Amino acid sequence: MAEFFAQYMPAWGAYLLTALISVALLLAVVGLGALFFIWAERKVAGRIQDRLGPTRTGGKFGWLQSLADGIKLITKEDLAPADADRLLFRLAPYVSLAPSYAALLALPFADGWVGWEINTSVFFLLAILGLEVFGVILAGYASGSKWSLFGGMRQAAQVVSYEVPLGMCGVIPVFLCGTMSLTTIGNMQAGWATNWLIFHDPFTFMVFWVYFTCAVASVNRAPFDLAEAESELVAGFHTEYSGLRWSFFFMAEYNSMFVVSGLAAVLFFGGWNGPVPIFASWKAAGGGWEIVADLAGCLNFIGKAVLGVMVMIWVRWTLPRLRIDQVITTCLKYCVPLAAFCFVGALAWQLASLPSPNDWLSPDPAGRAAVREPWVERAEDGAERSGTSGAEELARLAEDKR
Amino acid sequence: MLAAIDLHGFLFVLFALTACVFAAGVLFSSNIVRMAFNLVLSLGSSAGLFFLAGAEFVGAMQLMIYVGGTLVLLVFGVMLTAQHRFLEMRTNAGEWVLSLLVGGALLMVLLQAAFSVSQWNTPYAQRDQVEIDESKSATPIAAALTGVRVDKLEETNPRLRAGKSGYLMPFVIVSMHLLVVLVGAAYLARPRMAVRQMRRGG
Numbered sequence: 378m379a380e381f382f383a384q385y386m387p388a389w390g391a392y393l394l395t396a397l398i399s400v401a402l403l404l405a406v407v408g409l410g411a412l413f414f415i416w417a418e419r420k421v422a423g424r425i426q427d428r429l430g431p432t433r434t435g436g437k438f439g440w441l442q443s444l445a446d447g448i449k450l451i452t453k454e455d456l457a458p459a460d461a462d463r464l465l466f467r468l469a470p471y472v473s474l475a476p477s478y479a480a481l482l483a484l485p486f487a488d489g490w491v492g493w494e495i496n497t498s499v500f501f502l503l504a505i506l507g508l509e510v511f512g513v514i515l516a517g518y519a520s521g522s523k524w525s526l527f528g529g530m531r532q533a534a535q536v537v538s539y540e541v542p543l544g545m546c547g548v549i550p551v552f553l554c555g556t557m558s559l560t561t562i563g564n565m566q567a568g569w570a571t572n573w574l575i576f577h578d579p580f581t582f583m584v585f586w587v588y589f590t591c592a593v594a595s596v597n598r599a600p601f602d603l604a605e606a607e608s609e610l611v612a613g614f615h616t617e618y619s620g621l622r623w624s625f626f627f628m629a630e631y632n633s634m635f636v637v638s639g640l641a642a643v644l645f646f647g648g649w650n651g652p653v654p655i656f657a658s659w660k661a662a663g664g665g666w667e668i669v670a671d672l673a674g675c676l677n678f679i680g681k682a683v684l685g686v687m688v689m690i691w692v693r694w695t696l697p698r699l700r701i702d703q704v705i706t707t708c709l710k711y712c713v714p715l716a717a718f719c720f721v722g723a724l725a726w727q728l729a730s731l732p733s734p735n736d737w738l739s740p741d742p743a744g745r746a747a748v749r750e751p752w753v754e755r756a757e758d759g760a761e762r763s764g765t766s767g768a769e770e771l772a773r774l775a776e777d778k779r
Numbered sequence: 780m781l782a783a784i785d786l787h788g789f790l791f792v793l794f795a796l797t798a799c800v801f802a803a804g805v806l807f808s809s810n811i812v813r814m815a816f817n818l819v820l821s822l823g824s825s826a827g828l829f830f831l832a833g834a835e836f837v838g839a840m841q842l843m844i845y846v847g848g849t850l851v852l853l854v855f856g857v858m859l860t861a862q863h864r865f866l867e868m869r870t871n872a873g874e875w876v877l878s879l880l881v882g883g884a885l886l887m888v889l890l891q892a893a894f895s896v897s898q899w900n901t902p903y904a905q906r907d908q909v910e911i912d913e914s915k916s917a918t919p920i921a922a923a924l925t926g927v928r929v930d931k932l933e934e935t936n937p938r939l940r941a942g943k944s945g946y947l948m949p950f951v952i953v954s955m956h957l958l959v960v961l962v963g964a965a966y967l968a969r970p971r972m973a974v975r976q977m978r979r980g981g
Contacts, residue, residue: 392786465816472816495830501839507847511819514854518812526858533855540847 399492403481407474407632412443414631418690425694453620460521461617469519470618470625473512477629480505480636485560487649487674488660496750498559499547502640503540506595509633510536513597513604513614516626520617528613531701532597532604538705539594542712546588549581549723550574550644558750559640563648565745570652571735572745575645578733580722585645587715589688592637594704596630599693603701631686638685639678646681649674790831798824809869815854822846836920924950 382391416431419442423430435441457466483498483505485491495501510532517529553574554562566572575585594601605613615626642648649671656670699707797820804817822845829838870878923946 389786462810462812465813468816472819495835497836497839500843501835504839504843504847507843507851510851511846511854514851514858515812515816518854518858530855530858533851533858537848537851537855 403478403492406481406635407478407628410635411628411631412447414634414686414690415443415446415627416440417687418693421687421690422694425691447624450621450624455620455622456617458521458617462519462521465515465519466617467622469512469516470622470629471512472515473509473629474625474632476505476508476511477632477636481632483559484636484639485563485643485648486678487671488564489560490671490675491560494560494751495558497557499551499557499562499640499644502559502636503544503547506633506636507536507540509596509629512626512629516618517604517614520614522617524610524612524616525614528604528610528616532614534701535597535601535603535704535708536595538708539591539712542587542708542716543591543595545713545716545720546584546591547640547644549584549720553577553581553723553727554745556750559643559648561748561750563643563650565748566647567650567657567748568654568741568744569735569739570647571733571738572650573645573647576734578723578726578731580719580726581645584716584719584723585641587712587719588641588645589685590707591712591716592641593689593692594708596633596637596689598630598634598689600696600699601704602693602698603704634686634689635682638689639682641685642678642681648681649678651677787831791828794824794827794831797821798828811857812854815850815857819846819850822850920946 382394385391386394416439420430420438431439431442433439434445457463480502482492483495483501485494485498491498513532514529517525517527517532520526550562551557554565556562562574566574570576574581576582597604603613605615610616615623618626651674656673659666659670799821801817801821801824805814805821808814808817822841826838826841826846829835829841
């Protein structure tokens with residue numbers, strides 16, 4: 378995109394404009410996502426509890442309820458308790474929101490539609506999602522309140538434990554595809570739904586549910602929301618917060634829910650590749666048709682991610698909260714061994730070349746092998762132009778690197 | 780493309796400055812949690828430097844292990860154990876002198892090493908023609924861990940190419956070390972659990 382703008386303005390302006398457009402689009406995902414998910418949460422909660430939820434604000438369905446709440450929150454007084462560590466207390470909401478937002482940078486919304494194309498995006502996402510807990514811990518410590526401190530401690534223990542099985546679940550699609558690039562993993566699952574990695578073998582089917590459990594725990598949602606635990610800790614780590622600072626924690630939480638669901642969609646559910654390959658021929662046609670196909674893929678991806686968030690909301694209003702020892706037991710005694718078992722099982726399945734449903738049902742079962750990482754594709758293009766072999770070109774690239 | 784503005788240089792100075800400023804913040808604050816917070820920002824900035832250099836794997840590793848792992852555990856430990864007199868650390872003059880000596884010696888060694896690399900010392904002749912190479916996947920690193928150097932295909936010695944120059948040996952040594960540490964930690968935690976069980980039983 379920077380190259381496109383550079384035709385009309387100086388280079389620095391083009392870079393700045395490109396960066397601003399990406400940042401604004403991703404901020405819109407955070408902001409609008411939070412508005413929609415909070416409204417959806419209240420509607421779903423209402424229906425599950427046999428009431429209506431918000432009905433009046435904005436005419437039908439109360440769809441402006443979150444916006445009205447947001448305006449109310451802006452006008453609230455911004456208080457800090459006398460015992461608080463003022464600086465850290467004020468900074469903590471931003472520390473919570475920043476990693477959650479930064480995670481969106483590396484999350485592809487369609488083939489090539491990603492803020493920052495990096496080759497280790499799975500690892501980057503898992504690393505940066507683990508940082509969000511720091512804001513919660515700081516809030517818990519800096520509030521100068523027992524309830525907050527307990528909430529922060531619980532959250533630290535929980536997140537440090539759940540990072541282990543979450544990482545192990547993320548590794549399985551990585552080694553099935555042989556790449557850590559989310560764009561490549563998504564492209565490898567093109568075609569019919571049988572090509573989705575969740576249907577690759579029984580172990581990947583099993584490990585998705587482990588992933589989902591750990592993802593719910595790592596974004597601090599019920600039944601794992603011990604850091605809030607309003608029945609025992611008032612409101613946990615955000616007891617002392619009010620106004621917009623309070624709402625930043627929730628924007629971070631809803632955005633993280635979207636990110637882990639989006640990650641699940643790319644790793645297990647084909648990302649932007651639908652259950653039925655309607656737009657595959659458009660994608661191949663190139664030009665304007667390709668953009669339309671990518672737009673459809675983007676909507677497809679967002680749909681899958683929103684579906685994941687809806688399941689999390691459904692789970693929250695269905696299951697009771699666990700005790701802290703039960704939370705840690707679930708992680709260490711069930712999730713970690715299950716993830717390890719599935720890891721070994723999927724590895725053995727791949728090594729023994731056992732069949733997957735895609736081999737019989739797909740018209741192009743070997744299609745996955747043809748997908749390359751973006752930098753390898755560019756190296757092969759360069760090799761075609763200069764008439765050398767791909768291996769030589771790779772070696773040349775590695776030489777340049779040094 | 781980047782001729783009009785040295786974007787890379789600007790970002791480098793930005794990240795380097797934040798890393799240094801917050802590192803100084805670690806040094807001059809006396810509250811452990813604030814120190815940890817400064818350290819988060821400092822380490823995060825140095826992760827930014829790694830991303831800028833195209834080493835995304837190392838940068839993400841820095842975020843995951845140091846910021847997301849070690850520092851969270853540090854603050855967790857402080858919250859579990861700290862009374863007020865431990866939270867505020869007062870350092871006396873002797874400690875200052877000793878740490879200045881040790882830190883200054885390390886700084887001297889690093890500076891000497893940095894300035895002895897001739898490529899970093901002299902201005903680059905064709906500055907405009909420098910292209911920032913795009914980053915590679917972690918796949919070559921993973922292949923090298925199993926003993927295959929795909930980035931050393933020009934190696935003529937077939938034995939070296941076939942795995943003698945991979946990272947398998949250091950990797951195994953490091954993982955054995957970690958295993959020993961884990962066993963040690965489990966051993967250290969064991970007696971207390973036994974006592975508790977005995978109490979519960981009796």
